[in-house]
Amino acid sequence: xxxxxxxxxxxxxxxxxxxxxxxxxxxxxxxxxxxxxxxxxxxxxxxxxxxxxxxxxxxxxxxxxxxxxxxxxxxxxxxxxxxxxxxxxxxxxxxxxxxxxxxxxxxxxxxxxxxxxxxxxxxxxxxxxxxxxxxxxxxxxxxxxxxxxxxxxxxxxxxxxxxxxxxxxxxxxxxxxxxxxxxxxxxxxxxxxxxxxxxxxxxxxxxxxxxxxxxxxxxxxxxxxxxxxxxxxxxxxxxxxxxxxxxxxxxxxxxxxxxxxxxxxxxxxxxxxxxxxxxxxxxxxxxxxxxxxxxxxxxxxxxxxxxxxxxxxxxx
Amino acid sequence: xxxxxxxxxxxxxxxxxxxxxxxxxxxxxxxxxxxxxxxxxxxxxxxxxxxxxxxxxxxxxxxxxxxxxxxxxxxxxxxxxxxxxxxxxxxxxxxxxxxxxxxxxxxxxxxxxxxxxxxxxxxxxxxxxxxxxxxxxxxxxxxxxxxxxxxxxxxxxxxxxxxxxxxxxxxxxxxxxxxxxxxxxxxxxxxxxxxxxxxxxxxxxxxxxxxxxxxxxxxxxxxxxxxxxxxxxxxxxxxxxxxxxxxxxxxxxxxxxxxxxxxxxxxxxxxxxxxxxxxxxxxxxxxxxxxxxxxxxxxxxxxxxxxxxxxxxxxxxxxxxxxxxxxxxxxxxxxxxxxxxxxxxxxxxxxxxx
Numbered sequence: 219x220x221x222x223x224x225x226x227x228x229x230x231x232x233x234x235x236x237x238x239x240x241x242x243x244x245x246x247x248x249x250x251x252x253x254x255x256x257x258x259x260x261x262x263x264x265x266x267x268x269x270x271x272x273x274x275x276x277x278x279x280x281x282x283x284x285x286x287x288x289x290x291x292x293x294x295x296x297x298x299x300x301x302x303x304x305x306x307x308x309x310x311x312x313x314x315x316x317x318x319x320x321x322x323x324x325x326x327x328x329x330x331x332x333x334x335x336x337x338x339x340x341x342x343x344x345x346x347x348x349x350x351x352x353x354x355x356x357x358x359x360x361x362x363x364x365x366x367x368x369x370x371x372x373x374x375x376x377x378x379x380x381x382x383x384x385x386x387x388x389x390x391x392x393x394x395x396x397x398x399x400x401x402x403x404x405x406x407x408x409x410x411x412x413x414x415x416x417x418x419x420x421x422x423x424x425x426x427x428x429x430x431x432x433x434x435x436x437x438x439x440x441x442x443x444x445x446x447x448x449x450x451x452x453x454x455x456x457x458x459x460x461x462x463x464x465x466x467x468x469x470x471x472x473x474x475x476x477x478x479x480x481x482x483x484x485x486x487x488x489x490x491x492x493x494x495x496x497x498x499x500x501x502x503x504x505x506x507x508x509x510x511x512x513x514x515x516x517x518x519x520x521x522x523x524x525x526x527x528x529x530x531x532x533x534x
Numbered sequence: 535x536x537x538x539x540x541x542x543x544x545x546x547x548x549x550x551x552x553x554x555x556x557x558x559x560x561x562x563x564x565x566x567x568x569x570x571x572x573x574x575x576x577x578x579x580x581x582x583x584x585x586x587x588x589x590x591x592x593x594x595x596x597x598x599x600x601x602x603x604x605x606x607x608x609x610x611x612x613x614x615x616x617x618x619x620x621x622x623x624x625x626x627x628x629x630x631x632x633x634x635x636x637x638x639x640x641x642x643x644x645x646x647x648x649x650x651x652x653x654x655x656x657x658x659x660x661x662x663x664x665x666x667x668x669x670x671x672x673x674x675x676x677x678x679x680x681x682x683x684x685x686x687x688x689x690x691x692x693x694x695x696x697x698x699x700x701x702x703x704x705x706x707x708x709x710x711x712x713x714x715x716x717x718x719x720x721x722x723x724x725x726x727x728x729x730x731x732x733x734x735x736x737x738x739x740x741x742x743x744x745x746x747x748x749x750x751x752x753x754x755x756x757x758x759x760x761x762x763x764x765x766x767x768x769x770x771x772x773x774x775x776x777x778x779x780x781x782x783x784x785x786x787x788x789x790x791x792x793x794x795x796x797x798x799x800x801x802x803x804x805x806x807x808x809x810x811x812x813x814x815x816x817x818x819x820x821x822x823x824x825x826x827x828x829x830x831x832x833x834x835x836x837x838x839x840x841x842x843x844x845x846x847x848x849x850x851x852x853x854x855x856x857x858x859x860x861x862x863x864x865x866x867x868x869x870x871x872x873x874x875x876x877x878x879x880x881x882x883x884x885x886x887x888x
Contacts, residue, residue, distance in 0.1 A: 322779055
């Protein structure tokens, strides 16, 4: 039975609005819809270029709406977390008065029977607006915009950026060999797979040789030695992006295993100051338990260095 | 007749389509690439160029396409490329690449494990990041809006849409790769609840995991390698505005333009495999492409029977090629689409030897 592992990935995007979309978003903050003129047409929401010809538009803005007409709609009986409302609503294409194109937004109506093509809708504004498409909470049936009690007004400064925080929960299979690696780690064995074609050895449970594109079988399993020699290293100064847990410079080393013609890349090294790391250090595996379970790290084992000027050239 | 430098499909492979595979994307690709090179009677070493279509958002991993290269056989080094699009566009790039004339054999793949996450949480991220994504505008919503426009314009009906679903599912019974097959009563389908009105479950494609691989070869090499090459005699794609409110959703203008650029009018079409993932898209595409009543539409069951995102379009090419090599048809059409409400459309026209 294949196991699946679940993980939630967050996508915290920050984007520049630019002049044209910025005009629209700042309009929303001021409870106003702004379109852009393209020839005889007024395009809402505004784009920087004409959608048909690709010509850059002169920055001639036109206030449209606030009411408009529904030209298409669909009914969302079960909203998702990404949707603007948490109760049944319609997504609709709305041609705002004075516009020649339509805006996609939510409409909160009195059930699916309250929706029709041609119906009139007006915006229901949020009290706290940030210059974002969701400054309109939803459109509602009728001609008159709904202005909230306790209106907080627009932001003090014009808005130039927007945030978009998406989140996706993924479920991916753990392959049989990845499971084998976890079991081996718990037993403090270094699990490898040897390609039956080229003889290269892989750790980490990769179930195939990427050179020969062949899938491994149980006959290809091999227990690898837990001692070796550092052939190369780097010290990484962590950049503080979201999800980065390292705060101090840390090493990654390449280890040539004893008795096997295999170099393991990007290995963690402990018990060794960064300034003392050099090519030729003899190391042994140590097994430690962290959030991911039992994992292997390397540490110097006190044996004499290997002095071999060619060692540094070994990267695989 | 094809010219010396024309390019032909010489082999392909399509994986089984399932709701939830226990294989990784690399494993899916290993299988179909092995299948395609065997089908073509060549080895991986014969591939001069490879191009993959896949999506990091679907995979849930940055640079997932780099890992996917493991399935190709990375030694000796190959010229490789990737499109963050359906594999049909990977095939388009491979077709363009071979026309440079210095290499002869190329592989295109499409792969997607749609089951990695809820599609409704993934697809908004691929929409306009300012106006659409923050509203959670997912694929079903956008399709439902276009369906409403077509219903309102009298270009289809809910009954016709149910009939299309029933026909595709019935046709899919003879497709060993299909996921949703069987005989369904139209009245029974129409009695079901809406999923996103005006769309019911049967108007939506299934969520499928799968992959496909297609191998092409140029000119004399194609004829040398393959007894029955399927010649690509027209290939084009066109796009419209990404924002659905800017477009006339009663039309699929970029499909019409791509078909004209691919030379659809040069002869009759026997079979069309259309990436009509939602029922209402079929009559819209049939009209946009100018297909007559004589044309058999999606005899494989189409995307309504199996919809491996990022591979669905390339599967259409494989199925259209199958109609020629194995089905004895003369001239077939494969269509692929990308973006909201059929924003971007690709047309590939295939012909047999005589």
